[in-house]
Amino acid sequence: MAPYDRLRTDGGTPRLESATWWYAAVAGEAPGSFSARIRKRMRGACLASVLLLAIVYAGLVLTATGQRWENAVLAGRLADETLAAAHAANRTLQHITLSSLAAALLTLTVIGLLRRRFLLTLAALGTVTVSLCLAELLKRHLLARPDLADAPPHLTPNSFPSGHTTIAMSVMFGLVLVVPYRRRGLAVGLCALWATAVGAYTVAAGWHRPSDAIGADLLVLAVACGLLALLARRGQLGPARRRRFPLRALFVTLPLCAAALGGLGFGIALLVDSMFVLAPGDPDVPRLAYRAGHALAAGAGAAATLLLLALLRHVDLDARPVPYRLTGSVTPEEPGPFPPDPDHEIS
Template sequence: MASYDRLRAGGSPRPLETGDTWWYAAVAGEAAGSFSTRVRTRTRRACLGAVLLLTVVYAGLVLTATGRRWGDAALTGRRADTAATTLLREHPSLAGLTTLSLVLGGVLLLAVGLLRKRYALTGAVAGALVTAVALIGLLQRYAPRPRLLDTVGAVVPSGFPSAQTALALGIAFGLALVVPHRLRGPTVAAATLWAGAVGAYTVAAGDHRPGDVIAATLVVLAVYSGLLALLARKGKVRPAPRSPLPQTLLATVPLAVLAVAGLGAGLWLLGDTLSLPAAAPYDPAELRLAHRCGQALALGVTAAAGLLLLALLRRVDVDGAPAPYRLGGPFVEAAGVPRDGELVGPFTEDGDHEIS
């Protein structure tokens, strides 16, 4: 029911069921300023903003010589960062644990949705995850970029964007839609931190550059914002109660601290790392600084994406659609079978419902 569609005082106490309201409520739900329209508007803007930022990141870090040099320095600087090298050397099982966590995360996503019998929503989330990974595969294969050669003259495959980060963050965002509304905040916070750790590992292990992680985050954010806009367009969203303040702080404070600290430190260090010489040799201290700058920026962008998703889903419930609107239900049943030439409408003689 729309916010201005109310039951008459003293009317029928029978709760509304599927098909109990009529088509006018569907039209009212699409009116300017309605809840579905507001959700659709802000999610479409978020999708467009993520696409524009992805374009800027691609142009700045892939198509420009300065951006490529910074990415190469951040990738090479992992060897000069003693903290990262020591961690990877002492814990070689991290590679297997990262892969295992991605598999378990996907299983958890499907299990939660199926156990809660949200089959359509689970299918939509799985489709969004597959779409994000497919888009990343297309970008890696067909996005124009300069030909990069390794030391033996072979073409270096593109890692832009990072498939591992996209898969981890896609699982995190998918869990935000299939878990109960009261658990959404803590789930998004924990899953986003896990996705940030997966992205940080790929950079520290030399599998991806920081720009690859940032681009993957923006791709996932654009795809899931588009999914939310589609759900709102189909009328699959409804208002949700306000979350308790402690629960809200538990979800937003860690992500906000990580986003502010990561973006702040990364942007502060970026000015020093962009002044790298055009050719080797490089100072190991500068390479280490570039690596840490890239890690900070990647973590900050990932945390900011989690915060933005929570903002888009603020007081929005996708845990089941509102009552569909069609002409039928108890109104027509109470009115009886119409005679020839008699107009049939949603209102009956008892008048237990009105739309103001």
């Protein structure tokens, strides 16, 4: 029997140090504790991301209307692109290789080990590897793309979700996990533009459809929130000092808000025009569809990044567990994270 499980004859509750793993695990389960609130928040975000992923897949992949619109996006790319933009997109995507992925994983590992944050290092590496494995599993085996729109053979292969977008977003989310709280804004500021642009570039280069990039963003967000919920379950998260970071708001939050609202708003407006307002044979449909898909891919990446920052607002991943009823007597009204002493003998 563990020392904290033994009954005491004086009716008291043993004191626990907040740095012990035993206290962290039990206090993280206390109703109303900081860890329990964060765990509930992350679990809800994970489930919501999975639900949105299913909606995007069902609406744009499993319906003839969605397939026709995404086929129009690819057709509009051929009719509405410039040679310089195509070359720029392809050069950016060609940098995402197995070597660059290995370098990114090594960078995350070095940062985490130098800071001696072993669980956060595992969570960051898990965000990248689990997201990429799930993306390949879904694309190749589980999520099929039936030919509902009588498309040419080169448009029928499944590409949902995008592997390139998954790598870019998961590396950025992993970096958010391993850097210190005060450097979180800097890390996002350096990587958010690149990760968001990768999703838009996959559409510009004709490598993926808009739903592929949006699905990859939601997949990575679901994996990151699920791993953060597990960290909260172990009591590893704590409240951060409520300090103002005006430079973060100026150079990170505001640009992300502008990209998310502008991309999603502009993209949805053009999507409605290209799908429901114009006639199916109108020559402007492919052009508007391509612009809508490009904007939606960029806006979804910015929105996913902004949502993760909002979920981690005032949450320090390096903080010690919050002390919960460590001192004072335990009353029936406030039992703390530990159950009260039973009024009968346990045999």
